[in-house]
Amino acid sequence: MCIRDRWKATEDAENLIRYFRLNKLCINASKTEFVIIRPDCKRKYKKVSIVIDGYLVEESTHFKMLGLTLSNKLSFQKHIDEVIRKSRVTLGSLKKLSYKVDRDTVKTVAESKIHSKITYGGFLFITP
Numbered sequence: 001m002c003i004r005d006r007w008k009a010t011e012d013a014e015n016l017i018r019y020f021r022l023n024k025l026c027i028n029a030s031k032t033e034f035v036i037i038r039p040d041c042k043r044k045y046k047k048v049s050i051v052i053d054g055y056l057v058e059e060s061t062h063f064k065m066l067g068l069t070l071s072n073k074l075s076f077q078k079h080i081d082e083v084i085r086k087s088r089v090t091l092g093s094l095k096k097l098s099y100k101v102d103r104d105t106v107k108t109v110a111e112s113k114i115h116s117k118i119t120y121g122g123f124l125f126i127t128p
Contacts (some may be wrong), residue, residue, distance in 0.1 A: 009034075013052040029055035035063050035072045068121045079121075087114050 001106075020027050029052045036059055039047055048059045061073040062078050069079035090113045098106045 009048065010050045010052070013050055013057075016117040019055055027053070029053040029057065032057050033063060035060050035070075037074060038072050066121075083117050086117055090114050090117075 003044075016029055017029075018053055032052055034050070036045075036048065036055060049097070050057050060072070068076070069082060070076060071078055075085075094106055094110055094113075097109065
């Protein structure tokens with residue numbers, strides 16, 4: 001990204017802040033991040049940073065919105081990896097629980113804890 005583009009990104013951020021203030025909304029610049037959607041290629045891109053309301057904001061490679069993690073290459077791989085990790089932790093807990101409660105209870109807990117994680121946002125993975 002050249003200096004002109006960085007300046008334009010900062011200007012866009014300032015316009016966004018102005019819009020928030022005019023509509024009596026607030027933005028916490030210290031918790032703000034941005035993602036530039038990039039092509040999936042071997043080329044290395046230099047990370048960009050912009051200034052928003054006096055805070056230096058770094059470009060992120062992914063972001064989480066409504067529980068779904070999306071990368072700057074429009075990939076859900078990080079989300080899938082996180083779902084697998086959380087499901088494995090839950091399965092370990094269920095194994096310990098299975099020695100103390102009946103099978104139907106374990107099945108109900110598994111469906112509520114694991115199935116819900118796996119199916120949440122699943123409609124995004126289906127290609128028409």
